[in-house]
Amino acid sequence: MRVLVIHGPNLQLLGSRQSAIYGTANLEVINQELRRGASARGAILTIAQSNHEGQIVELIGKAKGRYDAIVINPAAYTHTSVAIRDAIEAAGVPTVEVHLSNIYARESFRHQSLLAPVCRGQIAGFGIASYRLGLEAAVGLAEAAAPTPAASRTPARRPRPRPRRRARR
Secondary structure, three states, X not given: OEEEEEEOOOHHHXXXXXXXXXXXXXXXXXXXXXXXXXXXXXXXEEEEEOOOHHHHHHHHHOOOOOOOEEEEEOHHHHHOOHHHHHHHHHHOOXXXXXXXXXXXXOOHHHOOOOOHHHOOEEEEOOOHHHHHHHHHHHHHHHHHHOOOHHHHHOOOOOOOOOOOOOOOO
């Protein structure tokens, strides 16, 4: 199982930026935590961080057939990017949106996520645990969508015909 993790703009500044909102963990700590969680679930992670909307759109656009799920923290693009929204919708890969902070408890312009309607779910406000929960959700979605090995090898069985009984005279 392969999961793509995308960190959006300014997340490379975690640990040194507004720790009261985003916590003290830097991006490497978050990535290490994600790798541990993925390893425990038998998932392989590809992790990317970009400050550029077009690069994020390209990553999502190439995800179909390569990844079983996506975990994305779109950061500020949550509230502004129709392009990322359209890429998620077009890719058809189960996507979980995550945020370290509770975007609904912050400034009013952060209360709307353009991405949430095309994601399978959103997890916000739990700090680094938002990522752990997001990964867990993404792996669960991917597992639920994957065909079972037995089902893919074994043809469906047809019921046996019932023997006919002779009518008594």
